[in-house]
Amino acid sequence: MANDIRSMASLLMILNFAMYIALLGLGGWAMNQAIDEGFFIGPTLELPAHFSPIYFPIGNAATGFFVIFALIAGVVGVASSISGFDVMRSSEHAGAASAAVIAWALTMLAMGFAWKEVELEGSRNATLKTMEAFTIILSVTQFLYTLVLYG
Template sequence: MANEQMKPIATLLLLLNFCMYVIILGIGGWAMNRAIDHGFIIEIVAGPELALPAQFSPIYFPMGNAATGFFVTFALLAGVVGAASTISGFNHIRSWTSESLPSAASVATIAWTLTLLAMGFACKEIELQIRNARLRTMEAFLIILSATQLFYIAAIHGAAAYRR
């Protein structure tokens, strides 16, 4: 039987991570919707006079800076995978056996690596300094999630170490 002392810690971290991933998905969805509604409109004209702007980017966001498009895109990916990983995590916490650990740990690790990637773009966006309050909130949540997701992975692996 698994170490039951780690189960409440893993449950708390899993619930916290799920709530934060859902918030990231909400803010990221807002940013993506705004980018689609207020992005570049390029009219295709027959002829060689069509020229794209010098700073054209297919991932253009009217708020933020040059890193915002990449940040929001990878934050949405991390949010979807992170929220989906909680399904496997809840299953593992419910059964709390060594048979359910590999799937929960592997999906949580994938979510953590995507969160780290999005956090890297968040750090770049912080360095470039032009962003609004919602983007700052999403940056903060991703930085916090990069730590709490790692602690969750350590908690479920720490319980496995006591099984031997």
């Protein structure tokens, strides 16, 4: 029974690690697009009336929040997976379990912004849609990983 739980945790940990790395790559691309093609204003120009400090030239109004929280969730998720490597070597898993809960909570927050981005529609490209899908799938697999660690 213990080996089954350990192998299930290992499988979910490796899956989550790979998906969080992919989420970080996609989020990094989106952040790079926002920095390169974002809103630039000169010293003599005034800000537009509906200017947002989290402006992304791709997507819609929720994209900026989604990308930022997805990047934060990705970093914490990778850290959670790395701390989960100790679970495979020892029976003490309290640290990995608490890191998994934090990663899951941040992933759920990013998933909420992903749903809002889908709801608002707008001009989302395939990369943003892929990032949304990864975030939604990760919210489920990270939850399962957390349950296995506590189980």
